[in-house]
Amino acid sequence: MTTANLLAELKKTRKAKNLSNLDLISVENITLDDLELILAVARVFKKFITDGAKKCDLLKGKTIVNFFNENSTRTRSSFELAGKHLGADVINLAGSASSGKKGETLGDSARTLDALNADILIIRDANSGAAFQLSSLVRASVVNAGDGWHEHPTQALLELLTLREKFGNKKLTYLFVGDALHSRVFGSQVRLYQKLGFELRLAAPQTLIPKGVENWGVKVFYKIEDALPGCDAIHAIRLQTERAAGKFVATGREYSKNYCLNLPRVALAKKDAVILHAGPVIREFDLRTEVLESPNCLVQQMVENGLPIRMAVEWLLATNKTKKKQPW
Ligand code: MLT
Numbered sequence: 351m352t353t354a355n356l357l358a359e360l361k362k363t364r365k366a367k368n369l370s371n372l373d374l375i376s377v378e379n380i381t382l383d384d385l386e387l388i389l390a391v392a393r394v395f396k397k398f399i400t401d402g403a404k405k406c407d408l409l410k411g412k413t414i415v416n417f418f419n420e421n422s423t424r425t426r427s428s429f430e431l432a433g434k435h436l437g438a439d440v441i442n443l444a445g446s447a448s449s450g451k452k453g454e455t456l457g458d459s460a461r462t463l464d465a466l467n468a469d470i471l472i473i474r475d476a477n478s479g480a481a482f483q484l485s486s487l488v489r490a491s492v493v494n495a496g497d498g499w500h501e502h503p504t505q506a507l508l509e510l511l512t513l514r515e516k517f518g519n520k521k522l523t524y525l526f527v528g529d530a531l532h533s534r535v536f537g538s539q540v541r542l543y544q545k546l547g548f549e550l551r552l553a554a555p556q557t558l559i560p561k562g563v564e565n566w567g568v569k570v571f572y573k574i575e576d577a578l579p580g581c582d583a584i585h586a587i588r589l590q591t592e593r594a595a596g597k598f599v600a601t602g603r604e605y606s607k608n609y610c611l612n613l614p615r616v617a618l619a620k621k622d623a624v625i626l627h628a629g630p631v632i633r634e635f636d637l638r639t640e641v642l643e644s645p646n647c648l649v650q651q652m653v654e655n656g657l658p659i660r661m662a663v664e665w666l667l668a669t670n671k672t673k674k675k676q677p678w
Contacts (some may be wrong), residue, residue, distance in 0.1 A: 351403055369500070373485040379504050395653070409433070409437050412663060429504075443463075456477075468490040481497045491668070496534050499531075510658045517582065524584075550566070552570050586611050586625070
């Protein structure tokens with residue numbers, strides 16, 4: 351597909367619509383129309399990539415800054431590649447290499463980047479609310495690439511694209527297993543799937559269950575075997591040990607014995623149930639290798655779908671003619 355064909359296809363899909371927000375901080379701010387727009391545009395980009403093309407110059411002259419203050423493999427490389435495939439200038443700034451190490455506040459670092467005329471600022475930070483705070487300080491569109499325990503919206507979107515490819519628009523019975531309490535991926539997924547009317551379940555030890563999760567429509571189970579029957583999709587959430595989650599279980603070995611997904615457990619779900627994981631997967635702890643390598647495990651497909659989803663988000667935000675107000 352040539353860039354001209356790609357652009358024509360994108361315009362046809364977009365129908366001159368814009369996302370209702372100039373930042374992407376939380377799934378809470380995504381309307382159902384926004385959601386369908388992002389998925390539709392992502393499908394066009396996916397076709398562009400799978401047809402063998404890599405680069406187009408749709409965002410030539412735009413600047414995208416990846417400002418990652420926490421470790422990342424998948425998310426950072428996929429945001430970076432997305433910007434590069436779109437032809438933008440992409441700057442990668444790691445927390446360890448930024449002036450934050452010398453004592454500059456996150457807000458001041460962001461203002462510096464903004465003064466350089468960044469169009470999109472993609473932020474990952476250990477503090478919940480960091481992306482929201484920045485969004486009010488800069489002119490660039492802010493994309494939340496994971497803030498503390500709060501949210502990771504593009505991770506939920508890429509998973510939804512993957513689920514739609516398998517199940518279409520079906521309302522699914524969806525089971526989370528593991529550390530929902532500390533997981534920002536869970537924070538975005540639960541908001542998203544609640545909007546879509548999924549039947550939501552969570553299997554975890556009591557200490558890893560967020561307070562009030564029932565108010566989000568999530569049915570809680572302590573025994574994974576009780577939660578699995580009837581499920582279409584099972585998402586294993588990593589124990590977020592960098593957020594001290596290890597202190598919330600008696601021993602890792604016991605946790606894994608009770609919640610690690612193995613083939614006999616998966617067999618309790620529906621026959622074609624899919625296995626999901628945001629990565630990094632801790633083999634034999636979250637998922638047995640036999641499950642990770644089984645045909646119904648969509649972990650690799652999720653990683654692949656991260657690229658078109660992030661291209662869609664970056665393209666839709668950077669080409670929105672409405673601009674944020676000067677915040678100072
Ligand atoms: C995240 O950044 O939250 C990851 O994608 C998921 C994880 O670290 O478990």
